[in-house]
Each structure stands twice: as structure tokens, then as C-alpha cells.
Amino acid sequence: MNETRILGIEGTAWAASAALFDTESDTLRIESDAYEPDSGGIHPREAAEHMAEAIPQVIETVLEHAIETAPEDGTADNRAAIDAVAFARGPGLGPCLRIVATAARALAATLEVPLVGVNHMVAHLEIGRHESGFEDPICLNASGANAHLLAFRNGRYRVLGETMDTGVGNAIDKFTRHIGWSHPGGPKVEQAAKDGEYIDLPYVVKGMDFSFSGIMSAAKDAVDDGHAVEDVCFALQETIFAMLTEVAERALSLTDCDELVLGGGVGRNARLREMLETMCADRGAEFYAPEPRLLGDNAGMIAVLGAKMYEVGDTLSVENSRVDPNFRPDQVPVTWRSPPTLEEGQPAEIARAADSSEYTTQGAEAHLTIDPAAGRVRKRRLEKAYRHPDLDARLRRDRTTLEARLTSLARRHGVATPVVTDIDRKRATLEFEYVGDRDLRDALTPARVRSVGRSLATIHRAGFVHGDPTTRNVRVGDDRTYLIDFGLGYHTDHVEDYAMDLHIFDQSLVGTADDPEPLRDALRAGYDAAGEQRVLERLREIETRGRYVE
Ligand SMILES: C[C@@H](O)[C@H](NC(=O)OP(=O)(O)OC[C@H]1O[C@@H](n2cnc3c(N)ncnc32)[C@H](O)[C@@H]1O)C(=O)O
Numbered sequence: 001m002n003e004t005r006i007l008g009i010e011g012t013a014w015a016a017s018a019a020l021f022d023t024e025s026d027t028l029r030i031e032s033d034a035y036e037p038d039s040g041g042i043h044p045r046e047a048a049e050h051m052a053e054a055i056p057q058v059i060e061t062v063l064e065h066a067i068e069t070a071p072e073d074g075t076a077d078n079r080a081a082i083d084a085v086a087f088a089r090g091p092g093l094g095p096c097l098r099i100v101a102t103a104a105r106a107l108a109a110t111l112e113v114p115l116v117g118v119n120h121m122v123a124h125l126e127i128g129r130h131e132s133g134f135e136d137p138i139c140l141n142a143s144g145a146n147a148h149l150l151a152f153r154n155g156r157y158r159v160l161g162e163t164m165d166t167g168v169g170n171a172i173d174k175f176t177r178h179i180g181w182s183h184p185g186g187p188k189v190e191q192a193a194k195d196g197e198y199i200d201l202p203y204v205v206k207g208m209d210f211s212f213s214g215i216m217s218a219a220k221d222a223v224d225d226g227h228a229v230e231d232v233c234f235a236l237q238e239t240i241f242a243m244l245t246e247v248a249e250r251a252l253s254l255t256d257c258d259e260l261v262l263g264g265g266v267g268r269n270a271r272l273r274e275m276l277e278t279m280c281a282d283r284g285a286e287f288y289a290p291e292p293r294l295l296g297d298n299a300g301m302i303a304v305l306g307a308k309m310y311e312v313g314d315t316l317s318v319e320n321s322r323v324d325p326n327f328r329p330d331q332v333p334v335t336w337r338s339p340p341t342l343e344e345g346q347p348a349e350i351a352r353a354a355d356s357s358e359y360t361t362q363g364a365e366a367h368l369t370i371d372p373a374a375g376r377v378r379k380r381r382l383e384k385a386y387r388h389p390d391l392d393a394r395l396r397r398d399r400t401t402l403e404a405r406l407t408s409l410a411r412r413h414g415v416a417t418p419v420v421t422d423i424d425r426k427r428a429t430l431e432f433e434y435v436g437d438r439d440l441r442d443a444l445t446p447a448r449v450r451s452v453g454r455s456l457a458t459i460h461r462a463g464f465v466h467g468d469p470t471t472r473n474v475r476v477g478d479d480r481t482y483l484i485d486f487g488l489g490y491h492t493d494h495v496e497d498y499a500m501d502l503h504i505f506d507q508s509l510v511g512t513a514d515d516p517e518p519l520r521d522a523l524r525a526g527y528d529a530a531g532e533q534r535v536l537e538r539l540r541e542i543e544t545r546g547r548y549v550e
């Protein structure tokens with residue numbers, strides 16, 4: 001590959017940044033100028049004023065550097081020997097994005113080089129993949145305005161799970177604003193947490209999705225009620241980062257992936273990195289976090305992805321270079337990657353069951369001892385070294401109790417589930433009847449998915465949700481499907497919760513199936529046959545919701 005030199009520009013929210021990426025030397029020169037609000041959070045108009053002032057300056061600095069380092073073949077018009085100008089098209093604040101795009105178009109025209117339009121969230125991911133050299137990692141993007149898990153599948157980065165309300169950084173920043181600290185609050189919470197002790201806060205995970213609104217108002221109340229700020233900061237980190245680590249582990253487990261990369265400004269937090277590192281080490285996966293300057297918003301990551309896109313001809317005409325404040329990562333055709341090689345063969349479980357009577361296996365949160373001959377499964381929820389012992393004990397106890405209760409309740413409503421034969425709350429251990437002979441993930445057909453749709457409709461009518469219905473939490477045998485693993489379930493009469501349950505299953509189809517569309521249709525048809533229309537309507541609404549929340 002020839003040497004490629006890309007000038008990248010970033011300015012989606014707070015960082016006015018330009019960078020030069022040179023593929024031959026694999027070096028990045030980044031120049032940034034941060035917007036720091038005098039009071040409160042980020043004001044879009046003020047941020048845009050900052051961009052208007054700072055973007056030309058950071059570009060100028062990087063151009064000078066590019067001229068100094070240009071190889072001999074720079075032309076008179078392009079002494080910097082730049083091959084393309086890459087800019088962040090979104091997501092972000094509209095007024096900021098427009099200023100960056102205008103600067104990028106002007107620069108590309110002057111240099112007579114193509115424009116590359118980069119998705120900022122995909123750039124947060126790709127910088128980790130680039131630096132780590134991982135083949136096909138899962139990415140946790142923990143940034144200001146976003147929080148999601150991405151996996152490459154069928155030519156796109158699919159969103160396996162994401163925040164149901166605000167981004168993780170914004171959630172923390174809102175809390176610090178409430179207690180009068182200046183923006184950004186994240187680093188200050190990290191500092192204060194060093195002297196804190198644990199208190200209980202709400203923990204909300206639904207499959208691989210999660211929510212911060214409950215925990216943030218509880219944190220504000222805790223301070224208002226007189227808890228020490230350090231303790232609340234400590235508990236906030238322990239709870240929020242445990243949620244992110246748990247969903248990241250679930251994503252690794254669901255996709256059988258053993259590589260995780262981190263992206264986004266909240267990734268600068270050492271406690272978050274430590275939890276992810278511990279979780280990965282405990283399950284034999286590799287973890288990589290880029291250095292801090294590449295985690296928070298920066299033009300280096302825009303230039304690196306810009307180079308990959310430029311090299312495959314993924315450039316933009318000026319007419320098509322409009323910005324998109326709601327640009328989602330799964331809207332981007334991933335032109336610069338070839339499909340990963342998939343492993344073929346029958347599910348390991350079948351081979352194993354044929355030659356031994358008892359074997360063990362590890363899920364995302366539990367250790368299973370399976371004895372098909374005796375028709376018995378023992379499941380023990382493991383202690384997780386990454387999370388605080390009090391939180392760990394609470395989650396394992398509550399989930400064990402709920403799983404036993406809801407598994408039985410579903411059966412009473414006519415949904416196929418294993419019989420619960422024993423429960424030991426102290427040891428977080430359950431014993432079940434062995435059902436099916438493989439996971440739905442390894443035997444996906446529309447008829448089976450249809451039956452899952454009917455089962456979900458049935459439990460929703462009975463007033464509860466599964467909480468984590470994925471293709472691995474459904475067992476398949478003969479002509480039946482069995483729902484298992486109700487540990488994240490709960491009683492609810494909210495249509496939103498029912499629709500989220502369906503949405504979680506739908507996301508797992510998109511994340512694990514080669515041809516998800518007929519399966520997604522079957523899910524809806526099955527639900528339609530036994531459930532309420534308003535739930536399907538709400539599901540459609542959830543799918544069209546832009547998740548970029550400021
Ligand atoms: C769309 C785009 O504009 C946006 N970018 C963004 O929000 O900036 P980013 O640099 O990725 O993340 C900033 C956030 O990162 C948090 N942050 C920075 N250092 C932190 C630390 N040590 N601990 C916790 N949070 C930290 C800040 O408080 C702030 O909320 C995004 O990626 O969502």
C-alpha cells in the first residue's frame with residue numbers, strides 16, 4: 001500500500017481538533033482546543049462559536065506540520081502532500097457540525113483532494129481496532145452523548161445494546177452540575193470517588209440495554225439527603241461501570257467473541273478500564289483501551305478511519321456531504337472491512353453430550369453443570385471480581401430468586417420452561433430440569449422464532465417480562481422452544497417494558513443471524529397471534545427513536 005496522508009477534522013461537540021495521519025509511519029499529529037463552558041453544561045451556540053474560532057487555528061497548525069513532514073512529491077498547491085480531508089459528519093450538535101463541514105469542504109477544494117465523511121461513533125471504535133490490531137472485536141463506546149455496544153455483522157456495525165436515555169458521560173455531568181461542579185464532571189467524580197465508600201443505588205440493565213435516569217436521580221437525592229459526596233461518587237462509578245461491564249460481557253458471550261475494545265471520553269476513567277480488564281481476564285478474552293488522548297474526542301480517530309475509507313474509495317462529493325446530527329453507527333456501510341471468516345460445524349454441545357454424561361459450561365454470569373443423562377442442570381451465579389462485593393452479593397441473590405420465581409410462573413401460564421427442582425439462595429444456585437438439545441442461536445428457523453414471539457406475548461399478558469430474551473436464552477428440542485434464564489425479569493404493567501423485551505430479542509436476531517429479516521418478521525407474527533397490538537406499535541416507535549440524547 002502506498003503512503004496515505006489524511007487530514008482529519010473533529011468538532012461534534014466540545015473538541016475543536018485537527019490531525020494528520022500518515023499511514024507509512026503510522027504516526028498521528030493531533031492539535032486540539034477544548035471548549036470549556038463558564039457555567040452549566042455544553043451550550044450548543046457557545047460551542048459553535050468556539051468551533052468557528054478554534055477550527056481554523058487547529059487546521060493551520062496541523063497543515064504547517066504537514067508541510068514540514070511532506071515527502072518530496074508535494075505539489076505547489078498541495079505542499080503538505082495530503083491525499084484527502086476527513087471530517088466528522090455526525091452525530092453531534094448541528095451548529096458545530098456545520099462549521100466543521102464548511103471548513104472541510106473549503107480545505108479539500110483548496111488542496112484539490114477528495115472529502116471523506118466519517119461517523120464519529122464508528123471512529124471511536126475503529127481507533128481501538130486500529131491500535132490493538134484485533135481482528136473482529138466487540139466495541140464498548142462510553143462517551144458523552146452515547147453509550148453502546150457494537151459488533152460487526154453483515155457489512156455493518158450493529159448496535160447490540162445501548163442506553164435507553166442519556167449518554168453515560170452526560171449522565172455523570174448532569175449529576176455534577178446538580179452539586180455545583182464545573183463541566184466536565186467525569187474526571188472530578190473519578191477524583192472524589194477515591195475517598196468514597198459504597199452505598200446502594202439503582203442498577204438497571206435490560207438484556208444488553210441499560211438506563212441511567214433512575215440512578216442519576218437517586219444519586220442527586222442521596223446528596224440532598226446528606227450522604228457524603230465522595231460516597232455518592234464512589235457508588236455512582238461502581239454501579240454505572242458495573243452495568244457497562246456486565247453488558248459488555250453479555251455481548252462477548254452472545255457473539256462468542258474474545259476481543260473487546262473501549263472507545264469514548266468516559267474510557268479515560270481508570271476504574272472503568274480496570275473493571276473491563278478484570279472481566280475480560282476472567283473469561284479469557286483480550287481487552288484493549290486506546291491511550292487517553294485517543295479516547296476522548298479527537299481528530300486523530302477521524303483521520304485514521306478517514307484513511308481506511310479513502311483507501312477503498314469511500315469518498316464524498318460536495319453535494320452529498322451534508323452533516324447528520326443523528327448519524328447512527330449502524331447506518332454506515334462498512335466499506336473498509338471484509339467479512340470475518342465464520343466457523344462452521346455442528347454446535348459443540350451436541351458433540352459433547354454424545355460422549356460424556358456430565359459436562360460444564362460457562363455463560364455470561366453463571367457456571368452450569370449439565371447432566372443430560374440425568375436430565376439435570378445446576379446453575380451457579382458466579383462472583384464477579386470486577387464489581388463491588390456488596391453490589392455483587394445483591395445482584396446474585398436477587399437474580400437467583402427472580403429466576404426461580406419467574407421460570408415457574410411462566411410455566412403456569414403455559415410457556416415451556418424447565419421445572420425448577422432446587423434453589424439455594426445463599427450460594428446463588430438453582431437446579432433445573434434439562435430441556436432441549438441446543439440453543440436457538442444454533443438452530444434458528446422462522447417457526448421457532450414465531451413460537452418465541454408467542455411465548456413473550458403470553459408472559460407479557462401475565463404481567464411480567466423476561467428481561468434478557470436472546471437467541472441463547474431459548475432452548476430448542478423436538479418441536480418446542482423453551483425460555484430459560486429469567487434472572488433479569490420483573491413484574492410490570494408498562495407497555496414500554498413489554499416492547500423493550502421484544503426489542504432485545506429483535507436485536508439479538510440482528511446480532512447473531514446471517515439472514516435476520518425473515519426471523520424478525522416471524523417474531524412479530526408470533527407476537528401478533530397471542531399479544532397486544534399496542535406493544536408492537538410501541539416496538540416500532542422504539543426502533544425509530546433517535547438515541548442521540550443531549
Ligand atoms: C457525539 C460526540 O460529540 C460525543 N462526544 C463526546 O461526548 O465527547 P467524549 O470525549 O467522547 O466524551 C466526553 C465525556 O467524557 C467524560 N469523561 C472524561 N474523562 C472522564 C473520566 N476520567 N471519568 C469519567 N468520565 C470522563 C466527560 O465528563 C464527558 O461527559 C459522543 O461521542 O457521544
Ligand SMILES: [Fe+2]
Binds near residue numbers: 296
Ligand atoms: Fe465522542
